[in-house]
Amino acid sequence: MGQIDLDFLPLRVINVGANGKRSFDKGDKRRLVEACLRPGVSVASMAIKAGVNANQLRRWIGQHKAEQKVAAGTMDVIESAPAAFVPVVEIHGAGPQAEPGRPIMPGAVSVPGRALQPPGPLPSRLVAQLPNGVTVELQCGGQDVALVKAMIEALGAR
Numbered sequence: 001m002g003q004i005d006l007d008f009l010p011l012r013v014i015n016v017g018a019n020g021k022r023s024f025d026k027g028d029k030r031r032l033v034e035a036c037l038r039p040g041v042s043v044a045s046m047a048i049k050a051g052v053n054a055n056q057l058r059r060w061i062g063q064h065k066a067e068q069k070v071a072a073g074t075m076d077v078i079e080s081a082p083a084a085f086v087p088v089v090e091i092h093g094a095g096p097q098a099e100p101g102r103p104i105m106p107g108a109v110s111v112p113g114r115a116l117q118p119p120g121p122l123p124s125r126l127v128a129q130l131p132n133g134v135t136v137e138l139q140c141g142g143q144d145v146a147l148v149k150a151m152i153e154a155l156g157a158r
Helices: 026-036 043-050 054-072 145-156
Strands: 013-016 022-024 089-091 109-111 124-129 135-140
Touching: 022 026, 026 043, 026 054, 043 054, 124 145, 135 145
Parallel strands: 089 109
Antiparallel strands: 013 022, 124 135
């Protein structure tokens, strides 16, 4: 392991506010944080040498790492994920129906056709995997062409 150049320590105070808060030289602060990121370096001992609180130095290290992630473009952007909801389809004008315990989304699309829950066993199934990881499953019979069409159109509208 190479020797760390510590000629910038202790950190130079460039300003002391009325409340006693100290401001440090940004270049020296950056060099201190980068020195702390080297393998085998004790953050606590570096804080003592720099004349700052070890917790403050750890906070600076965390901020530095976050800035590096942003600069590298590796931060996850939650806002770019598409919505997990699709409109609920109303059949026969009976209004939206949901399974017990499942909410109905407002603004449901009305489509003429068969009842939402056919009485017999369902021979076909339509499964759609949305880009955000949500899976939508529609079980239908041969007479449910309007229902399948409405679901495909709703998913394609995204």
